Amino acid sequence: MKLSDKIIFGGDYNPEQWRETPEIWDEDMRLMRLARWNEATVGVFSFAELEPEEGVFDFSVTDAIFEKAEKNGVKIILSTPSGAMPRWMAEKYPEILRTLEDRRKAVYGRRENHCYTSPVYREKVAEIDRKLSERYGRHPALLAWHISNEFNGECHCPLCREAFCAFLEKKYGTIDRLNAEWWTRFWSHRANSFSEIEPPSSIGETCVHGLTLDWKRFVTAQTADFARVEIEAVRAFSDRPVTTNLMGFYTGLDYRELSRPFDFVSWDNYPDWGKPEGDEGTAAWIALTHDLMRSMKRENFLLMESTPSHTNWKDINKLYRPGMMRLASLQALAHGSESVQYFQWRKSRGSSEKMHGAVVDHYGREDTRVFSEVAALGEELERLSPLVGSTLRPRVAMIYDWDNVWALQDLQGMQKKNKQVASTLLRQYLPFWRAGISCDIIGRRESFEGYSLLVAPMTYLCEEETAKRLAGFVREGGTLVATYTLAQTNENDLCHLGGFPGAGLCEVFGLRAEELDTLYPEERVEISALGGSYRAKDYCEVLKPHADTEILGEYRGEFYAGTPCLTAHAYGKGKAYYIAFRDADGAFSEAFYRRLMRELSLESPLPEIPDGVSVQVRENEKGEKFFFLLNFSRKEKRLSLGEGFTLLRTGEPLAEAVLPPYGAEVLRK
Ligand code: GAL
Numbered sequence: 001m002k003l004s005d006k007i008i009f010g011g012d013y014n015p016e017q018w019r020e021t022p023e024i025w026d027e028d029m030r031l032m033r034l035a036r037w038n039e040a041t042v043g044v045f046s047f048a049e050l051e052p053e054e055g056v057f058d059f060s061v062t063d064a065i066f067e068k069a070e071k072n073g074v075k076i077i078l079s080t081p082s083g084a085m086p087r088w089m090a091e092k093y094p095e096i097l098r099t100l101e102d103r104r105k106a107v108y109g110r111r112e113n114h115c116y117t118s119p120v121y122r123e124k125v126a127e128i129d130r131k132l133s134e135r136y137g138r139h140p141a142l143l144a145w146h147i148s149n150e151f152n153g154e155c156h157c158p159l160c161r162e163a164f165c166a167f168l169e170k171k172y173g174t175i176d177r178l179n180a181e182w183w184t185r186f187w188s189h190r191a192n193s194f195s196e197i198e199p200p201s202s203i204g205e206t207c208v209h210g211l212t213l214d215w216k217r218f219v220t221a222q223t224a225d226f227a228r229v230e231i232e233a234v235r236a237f238s239d240r241p242v243t244t245n246l247m248g249f250y251t252g253l254d255y256r257e258l259s260r261p262f263d264f265v266s267w268d269n270y271p272d273w274g275k276p277e278g279d280e281g282t283a284a285w286i287a288l289t290h291d292l293m294r295s296m297k298r299e300n301f302l303l304m305e306s307t308p309s310h311t312n313w314k315d316i317n318k319l320y321r322p323g324m325m326r327l328a329s330l331q332a333l334a335h336g337s338e339s340v341q342y343f344q345w346r347k348s349r350g351s352s353e354k355m356h357g358a359v360v361d362h363y364g365r366e367d368t369r370v371f372s373e374v375a376a377l378g379e380e381l382e383r384l385s386p387l388v389g390s391t392l393r394p395r396v397a398m399i400y401d402w403d404n405v406w407a408l409q410d411l412q413g414m415q416k417k418n419k420q421v422a423s424t425l426l427r428q429y430l431p432f433w434r435a436g437i438s439c440d441i442i443g444r445r446e447s448f449e450g451y452s453l454l455v456a457p458m459t460y461l462c463e464e465e466t467a468k469r470l471a472g473f474v475r476e477g478g479t480l481v482a483t484y485t486l487a488q489t490n491e492n493d494l495c496h497l498g499g500f501p502g503a504g505l506c507e508v509f510g511l512r513a514e515e516l517d518t519l520y521p522e523e524r525v526e527i528s529a530l531g532g533s534y535r536a537k538d539y540c541e542v543l544k545p546h547a548d549t550e551i552l553g554e555y556r557g558e559f560y561a562g563t564p565c566l567t568a569h570a571y572g573k574g575k576a577y578y579i580a581f582r583d584a585d586g587a588f589s590e591a592f593y594r595r596l597m598r599e600l601s602l603e604s605p606l607p608e609i610p611d612g613v614s615v616q617v618r619e620n621e622k623g624e625k626f627f628f629l630l631n632f633s634r635k636e637k638r639l640s641l642g643e644g645f646t647l648l649r650t651g652e653p654l655a656e657a658v659l660p661p662y663g664a665e666v667l668r669k
Contacts (some may be wrong), residue, residue, distance in 0.1 A: 001299040002389050003143055003338060004239065005224040007381040010039030010074070011359070012305060016049040017349070025064065027364075029072045035074050035359060036378025040065075041304070041341065044149050045111060047081035051128055053088060058092045059135055066141055077138055082125040082150030085109035085342065087642045089124060096121040101158035101201050111147075116154040116226035117163045119279070130232035135239025145234045145242040146304070146512060149222050149508055150268065152252050156199050160222070160539035167218045169194045179669045180490040181480070182210030209410050209493040215364040230260050245304040248289040249422050250280055251409075252273055256443050259296050267293045268305035268343070271328065274318045280612055282633040283331065284433050287614060288426055288441065290335030292400065295440040300391050303332040305343040305629070308368045320357075322369070323662035326377050327630060330664045331582035333629035335438075336391055336615035341379060342374075357551045380579070383649040384666055390620035393436040395602060397451040397600065400425050405554050406459040408485070411460075414518050415538060424457045424483065429585055431593035434613035435604045448473045455481045462487035467503030475572030479600060482509065483579045484541045509576045510549035510569030516544045517558070520626050524584055525604030529553025529566045530595060532589035536581035543567065543580050555581075610637045627667040631659035644669050 010032075028300040032040070042065055043050075043455045051057055062078075069076050090097050092109040092448070096118045098106045105567075106113060114121050132601050135140050159654055172178040175191055184190045189208055191197055198204055200212045231242050241263035246255050248267055258607075259265050271286050273279055291302050291378035310317045323661045329340040347358040354362075366375070400422070407418040431665075432439050440451070448454055454473055459482060467487055474480050486509075496502020499512040506512050516539045517527065525536040529552055542560045545551060545567055553566030577596075583589045597603075600607025604626060605617045618626045626648065631637045639657045647654050648666040657665055 001295070001338065003264075003302075004038075004075070005387050005388060006340035007333070007388060008039045008075075008143075008302065008341065009378050009381050010037045010339075011041060011345060012044055013042050013065075013345040014044070014046075014348065015042070015065050016046050018346075019049075019061055021113055022064070024346075025068060028360070028482035029068050029074075031354055031360060031366055032073055032074055032345075032373075035371065035375045036083075036382060037074055037345075039143060039339070039341065040069060040345065041077045041079060041146055043081060043083040043144065044079040046079075047084060047088035047128065050081055050132075051086065054092065056482065057131060062136070066136060066139055070139075070141040072142070075140075075646070077144045077146050078132060078134075078142055079146040079233065080129045080132065081124065082114065082230060085114050085121070093118075093120045095157070095159065098153065099157040099160070101156050102203050103156060103201060112152050114151065115159060116222050117155065117157070117159040119159075122226065122229050126229055126233040129230050130236045133234045133237040137234070137236070139238065142238070142240050144237070144240050146266075147227055147234070147242060147244040147262070149231045151227065151258065152247070152250065154219050154252070156201065158561055161199055163196050163222060163542055164199055164215065164218050165194045165222060167499075168197060171214070173587060181494060183494060186209065193467065199537060200502050201656075206410075206481060207409065211305060212410050213403060213407055213493050213523065217254065217403065219252070220257045220402075221317055223253055224258050224261060227258070229380060231261055235334060236413065237425050242558035243302065243304075246293065250290065251405055256296055256402065264299065264301060265293050265296045266302035266386070269303060269328075269332065270307060270311050270314075272314065273315075273320050273324050273328065278612075278634065279632045282615060283630070284430055285426060286328070286331065287335060287433050288429050289617075290337065291439055291440040292334060294336040294392065295397075295442050298440065300336040300338045300397070302339040302341065303329075303337040304339070304341050306332070306341065307357040308342050308359050308374050312353060312356040315546055321662060323660070324372065325373055326380075327632070327662050327664045330628060330666065331614070331630050333666075334614070334630060335385060335616070336618070338388060340377065342429060368467050380649055386624075386648065386668070387618060387626055387666070390624070390626055391617040392438045392597070392616065393616055395435060395439045395451055396432060396453045397440040397442045397574045398425055398428060398455040398457065399444050399447065399459055400441050401459075401461065403491070404444075404459060406628070407461045408458065408558050414516065415521070418521070418538060419458070419460050424582070426588060427589050428455050428457050428483075430480070430586060431590050431597075434590075434609065435594070435597060435602075436606065436609050437597065437602050437604065445661075448478065451478065453479045453481070453602065456486060457483045458485045458487050460485040461491060462489075462503060462505070463491040463500070465501045467505050471504060471508045474574035474576050477573035479575050479577070479596070480508070481577040481579065481596070484539050484581065486578070487512070508569070509567065510544070510546040510571070511564075511567055511578060512544040513541045513580065516540075516543065517560070525558055525581070526555055526556035527565050527581065527588070528556055529584065529588060532591055533583040534591075537581040537584040538564065541580040543578070606639060606641065608639070613637050613639065625669045627669060628664065629657050629659060630664045631669065633661060634661045636660055636663075643666070
């Protein structure tokens with residue numbers, strides 16, 4: 001993925017809000033030059049500006065901005081306007097308004113408010129998209145297409161229901177097959193035909209888990225199908241690449257599926273920096289999210305949105321402290337972003353986002369703290385351009401799947417509201433992040449090739465085919481680590497028979513997980529493992545190991561005291577580890593994975609990485625390496641580097657890096 005020779009620096013720009021005062025557009029251009037912006041994302045939510053009445057089109061603002069942007073060296077990422085429908089359209093074609101899950105019909109308002117099945121909306125959107133493509137699709141200033149905005153939500157209207165029934169018919173072929181996979185003899189929920197199926201609802205069905213899971217899959221498929229209509233329309237006259245902005249771990253859509261029709265991935269990042277307890281936790285979570293986004297296509301991505309100073313939609317909207325915006329921006333680059341982009345260029349004057357952070361404040365001039373920090377970063381990014389095209393090459397992959405999260409969310413059992421798949425993933429990820437060892441976050445159905453270590457946290461949903469591939473990975477010499485709840489059900493959430501982990505994985509791990517104990521939130525169970533004492537919380541599985549399974553840890557409490565909680569099993573040329581409990585505080589995970597890193601010769605990029613500092617390495621095809629040193633702590637940190645390092649922004653050699661609080665540097669080697 002290479003869109004530009006420069007690091008893309010820009011963000012959301014809404015000149016249509018200043019239609020009556022075009023002198024502001026000229027001031028924008030002057031300020032963009034000062035800030036070294038080389039990109040502007042234009043047109044997000046501009047449907048009513050482009051088509052103020054049905055069939056009446058007005059491209060005057062976009063025309064003017066393309067012209068001005070080109071003159072000022074600013075490239076444009078042009079958004080399609082489908083993220084918010086015009087009022088007239090809702091009025092005339094009420095079918096495009098969403099129906100909520102409790103079957104109430106929405107009235108006009110807000111954004112991402114459309115039915116993604118509605119043929120009328122698809123037609124209207126395709127029409128405006130084609131017109132944009134025809135007019136700007138080959139414009140020299142056009143860099144890429146931005147389809148809609150943060151696709152999200154569900155619609156439960158009759159059109160969606162019909163499409164859902166067709167989706168099920170295509171998937172299962174016969175209604176008997178659906179009944180079998182959904183286990184509908186339970187509570188007499190048998191269906192006689194596909195057309196009888198009603199999507200889940202709080203006033204209807206929530207208990208047939210095959211149904212709730214397929215519904216979520218359908219919502220993703222239908223959203224992707226809507227996106228395909230848009231992609232096809234913008235491609236009518238244009239060969240520029242296409243993306244849509246994602247929201248990290250948002251659980252409403254399977255992003256891996258949604259991102260398939262797009263050329264590259266981009267995402268919007270709004271972390272809670274500045275928490276009283278410090279920023280390390282936030283930094284690790286965001287690092288993981290960047291890795292998830294990069295792994296989606298195993299390619300670099302764009303940081304499509306971030307705030308230069310603060311948000312306005314959270315409960316607490318704290319200002320980013322000086323340096324934090326730069327640090328967070330470099331963190332995105334460290335994990336494979338090719339851009340630093342903001343929401344937003346200029347604060348809007350009215351409505352719900354008027355107090356959201358922006359590069360240009362209501363004050364309107366450049367002598368503000370935020371503008372100065374942005375302009376300084378713009379200047380620095382120009383010096384960091386040798387980074388472009390370099391990327392990360394992880395040997396470690398962790399598995400994360402949206403349908404697995406959905407299945408566990410709906411699962412009645414365990415702690416009902418505390419399945420926490422993503423934070424369990426984070427628990428496994430943290431030791432690697434602290435050691436500066438990069439990870440990919442992949443889907444269980446994706447290729448495992450090229451990885452020496454695969455971690456499968458709470459991989460509850462695991463079909464035969466995945467189980468076979470996991471077995472194959474270990475047999476061929478890979479190391480696999482899995483945790484409690486592994487392979488309990490197939491892809492339709494039907495339990496595997498014959499013992500967990502199912503589908504043949506008992507053989508790979510050399511054990512059977514016989515029972516899963518759920519604890520009250522405040523309870524802890526002592527364990528001893530790897531020569532140390534640790535604590536489990538929430539979940540403890542009771543294991544029955546095979547005779548040739550190595551016991552590396554045991555429970556010290558409860559009726560299962562003395563039984564194994566950590567095992568290793570040689571299988572083929574590789575090894576499979578099983579962690580049967582939830583680590584209470586991270587101490588166990590740190591010790592376990594550090595040991596594994598040594599065993600597998602997974603080395604930290606620097607001999608010593610102080611607490612609170614993250615080190616990530618990008619590498620280009622020439623074998624040049626770029627080391628990112630990121631200090632998320634509120635204390636100065638020193639790192640000794642050894643030979644051959646230069647500071648990328650100045651070219652000067654460096655043997656020791658001194659990072660002030662929230663300081664960061666990029667080095668070349
Ligand atoms: C994003 C959205 C932007 C803006 C921003 C505010 O989710 O795409 O349009 O609303 O949040 O933080």
